[in-house]
Amino acid sequence: MSFPWANEYKPQHPVMQWVDERLPLPRFVYNAIGGGYPVPRNLNYWWNFGVLSGVALMIQIITGIILAMHYYASIDGAFNSVEHIMRDVNGGWFIRYAHMNGASFFFIVVYIHIFRGLFYGSYKAPREMVWLLGVVIFLLMMATGFMGYVLPWGQMSFWGAQVITGFFSAIPVVGEPLRQWLLGGFAPDQAALNRFFSLHYLLPFVILGAIILHVWALHIPGSSNPTGVAVKAESDTVPFHPYYTAKDGFGLGLFLIAFVLVTFFAPNMLGHPDNYIPANPMSTPAHIVPEWYYWPFYAILRAFTVDFAIPFTGIVIIPAKLMGVLAMFGSILLLFFLPWLDTSPVRSGKYRPLFRKFFYVLVFNIGVLGFCGVMPAEEPYVMLSQLAAAYYFAHFLIILPIVSRIEKTAPLPNSITEAVTGKPLETAAA
Amino acid sequence: MATVEQAESMTETVAEDGVRRRDFIHIAAVSWAGVGAAAVALPLLNQMGASADVRALASIEVDVAAIEPGQAIKTSWRKQPVFIRNLTPAEVADANKVAVGTLRDPQTLAERTKPGKENWLVTMGVCTHLGCVPLGAAAGEVKGEFGGYFCPCHGSHYDTAGRIRKGPAPLNLQVPEFAFISDTVVKIG
Amino acid sequence: MVRLIAGLVGLFFSGMLLISFVTGAYTAVTEPVAPTVESQFHKHPKKVSFKHDGPFGSYDKAQLQRGLKVYAEVCSACHSLNQVAFRNFEDLGYSEDEVKAIAKGWKTEVPSINPETGEPATRPGLPSDKIPSPYANETAARAANNNALPPDLSLMTKARHNGPAYVYSLLTGYQAVPANLPKESRPGTGLHYNPYFANLNLAMAPPLTGDDQVTFDDGTKATKDQMATDVAAFLTWTAEPKMEARKTAGWASLIFLIIFTALCYLSYRTIWADKKH
Numbered sequence: 001m002s003f004p005w006a007n008e009y010k011p012q013h014p015v016m017q018w019v020d021e022r023l024p025l026p027r028f029v030y031n032a033i034g035g036g037y038p039v040p041r042n043l044n045y046w047w048n049f050g051v052l053s054g055v056a057l058m059i060q061i062i063t064g065i066i067l068a069m070h071y072y073a074s075i076d077g078a079f080n081s082v083e084h085i086m087r088d089v090n091g092g093w094f095i096r097y098a099h100m101n102g103a104s105f106f107f108i109v110v111y112i113h114i115f116r117g118l119f120y121g122s123y124k125a126p127r128e129m130v131w132l133l134g135v136v137i138f139l140l141m142m143a144t145g146f147m148g149y150v151l152p153w154g155q156m157s158f159w160g161a162q163v164i165t166g167f168f169s170a171i172p173v174v175g176e177p178l179r180q181w182l183l184g185g186f187a188p189d190q191a192a193l194n195r196f197f198s199l200h201y202l203l204p205f206v207i208l209g210a211i212i213l214h215v216w217a218l219h220i221p222g223s224s225n226p227t228g229v230a231v232k233a234e235s236d237t238v239p240f241h242p243y244y245t246a247k248d249g250f251g252l253g254l255f256l257i258a259f260v261l262v263t264f265f266a267p268n269m270l271g272h273p274d275n276y277i278p279a280n281p282m283s284t285p286a287h288i289v290p291e292w293y294y295w296p297f298y299a300i301l302r303a304f305t306v307d308f309a310i311p312f313t314g315i316v317i318i319p320a321k322l323m324g325v326l327a328m329f330g331s332i333l334l335l336f337f338l339p340w341l342d343t344s345p346v347r348s349g350k351y352r353p354l355f356r357k358f359f360y361v362l363v364f365n366i367g368v369l370g371f372c373g374v375m376p377a378e379e380p381y382v383m384l385s386q387l388a389a390a391y392y393f394a395h396f397l398i399i400l401p402i403v404s405r406i407e408k409t410a411p412l413p414n415s416i417t418e419a420v421t422g423k424p425l426e427t428a429a430a
Numbered sequence: 431m432a433t434v435e436q437a438e439s440m441t442e443t444v445a446e447d448g449v450r451r452r453d454f455i456h457i458a459a460v461s462w463a464g465v466g467a468a469a470v471a472l473p474l475l476n477q478m479g480a481s482a483d484v485r486a487l488a489s490i491e492v493d494v495a496a497i498e499p500g501q502a503i504k505t506s507w508r509k510q511p512v513f514i515r516n517l518t519p520a521e522v523a524d525a526n527k528v529a530v531g532t533l534r535d536p537q538t539l540a541e542r543t544k545p546g547k548e549n550w551l552v553t554m555g556v557c558t559h560l561g562c563v564p565l566g567a568a569a570g571e572v573k574g575e576f577g578g579y580f581c582p583c584h585g586s587h588y589d590t591a592g593r594i595r596k597g598p599a600p601l602n603l604q605v606p607e608f609a610f611i612s613d614t615v616v617k618i619g
Numbered sequence: 620m621v622r623l624i625a626g627l628v629g630l631f632f633s634g635m636l637l638i639s640f641v642t643g644a645y646t647a648v649t650e651p652v653a654p655t656v657e658s659q660f661h662k663h664p665k666k667v668s669f670k671h672d673g674p675f676g677s678y679d680k681a682q683l684q685r686g687l688k689v690y691a692e693v694c695s696a697c698h699s700l701n702q703v704a705f706r707n708f709e710d711l712g713y714s715e716d717e718v719k720a721i722a723k724g725w726k727t728e729v730p731s732i733n734p735e736t737g738e739p740a741t742r743p744g745l746p747s748d749k750i751p752s753p754y755a756n757e758t759a760a761r762a763a764n765n766n767a768l769p770p771d772l773s774l775m776t777k778a779r780h781n782g783p784a785y786v787y788s789l790l791t792g793y794q795a796v797p798a799n800l801p802k803e804s805r806p807g808t809g810l811h812y813n814p815y816f817a818n819l820n821l822a823m824a825p826p827l828t829g830d831d832q833v834t835f836d837d838g839t840k841a842t843k844d845q846m847a848t849d850v851a852a853f854l855t856w857t858a859e860p861k862m863e864a865r866k867t868a869g870w871a872s873l874i875f876l877i878i879f880t881a882l883c884y885l886s887y888r889t890i891w892a893d894k895k896h
Contacts, residue, residue, distance in 0.1 A: 083702045088482040091473035093861040246887040253880025264869025265674050276778035306639040327632055340621045379647045383640055390636035397629025401622045421895055459882035486706045486747045
């Protein structure tokens, strides 16, 4: 579906016409990201991050395929093969640093993309499916990132694998067998490394598939916009190409500048020094931390210190460890229900004064959780993470449903055109 | 569906505002991006070439004192076999008898060996046809119709100077860069 | 219904967290945690500056050569450098022949086999060889060092926070045990007090004992401080041999991208010139 005023693909060249008649791929691309996709004219820079996420994935896939040409998934060879890439493969250091930091930049742009969606209510009808697929992509990214971090087989790789698979052992009865099944052994070893490599190579293509669905689902209702008001007329939109391709080109330039600054001048800034020590199953690093993009979730995991028990009987219903694991997964899974938790008919946070305040608290709160995630499990960080995690769950599960019911929203513009030009749609369009 | 009006209005705007200056900046941006893509493609392709450790694989030194006339050994250099053969006087004479002009790849035995050491034939053990390892170096192996080497893959026959005499191979067995660093030690590479 | 269940789940999780918080706060008040000995005595690395610091920094080859000498004559007795090959020393400014001589004269020979008998043997190093380890294996290394394993140094400066300064500080940081150090944290037999080491007590005896322990070919006075700085610089190079290429490529990419971004911005403004947004 598209808007009736969308440009129709007209092949410029007889060859393209020939192709288009037999396989309408040029038409498909034109309608997806070309002149045939009408997009609200008022998108701000926060809307650049969707395209940037796609670029980041492509950087990861290309550099990753190259790294796989030189990497050995072997517990004796993996660490050295990474150093071989860094030292002897022609330009290998560049590929490896780009991949390593590319993962961080992928998460940076995706987090901004998610927060943009949260603020502007992009998860609301009719775009619930876009949001749900987005959460699936996020989960796949987390799995892929984790398995990729294991591959260099440094100390953090090994102990990360040990701790993360340890989550599963919290599950009653089947936990321990499940963990052994995941690892193919009692501890991370050759079997685990090999399957992580296999899956780390596979999942990015699954992510790519999910992104195609995500974009497809987006094209059914069309892009949302900062006012949250639906597109009503042609004057509300501009064709994606050249208007937003040019804007995305500019955004891409800024993104790449940031990426190059880190990759070439501080390539190890976002990593942990312990991962330059080869994995040693006999000795745990003093302070295990995951990569920065997992810090908030790691903080939630560690925040639960009290068993859920019947008071004074000593009967434990849910041990603290299991609570932590449930909460950590729950903190992401609850995003699946967001479209039905926030029932406000107004999409954009711009017109929701109360929602907006809570949104800023949430952003700050996730920052606090991230900080607690990187700090050692000591006071006062544990207490801080408990408060922050409590707010996190309260925000999505309690506050949002209540706010969307009681909030008095600000008046919405009648149309995008009116919001942009200040003139009512009818006169502006004329 | 594009409306006719829109298509027309677009053409008009383009015609009105100086087309060239406007287009220039877009062409510049796209071309610059193309330059960047090419610059990035270079390391992405270059990484597939031999890495520094492979290129650095040192020259090898082989002690040939134990090779009796008529015998040959097979050794490995750059992950490829090298044949070192101590020719008997008869084999040297055989090789020198051939009229060079009649050969497919004309070379004399002297050109393929070191002065004063004409009986030491050092060649790559890689058939110049499609890269199989010819027979004839180890004791008891078929040496082909010309008493040198014989490649079983497609039937190339090499003579006692390692020159192609019969069969599909286009060139003589390649002589690697080598030198005698003492009377009995050959350095290859 | 969704919202009702969500609210209950939210109350449950948040409630459990608040109970955890209250319990934690109660414990924190009633049983305050004593600061650990490490947090009181452990010191962050000293400040050192190197020519290779900063976005324009490049290695000081003379310094790297001096550092190699310190490594070869002092550290290599116990510490391996197994990611580095002799051929890499050409990066330090040595010629091919000098590298050959260094490889041949290295005090540990390269493990090999006797070509006649197949018995384990050793042979002199070649440029293509990795630097041979001083010990045959981990067990041998531990046996020779009072059960402490001297770590490989190839990546040491990347494997510690602020690595070059850490190496320098550790080498120059040995000192007398402070009088107020609790008894259980005092160095036992075979251990040495060093506040720059994470747990304060280090199995490595002070390796740099005094001036002129090595003689530098370039005539630099081999003070303890000089040797420590030079070997820290050398280990920065072993960990990050491509640093100079990386910075050069970084500047080229940056200049390219600034022009790209500027062109894209102009293109973007031109395209949007007649659209209010």
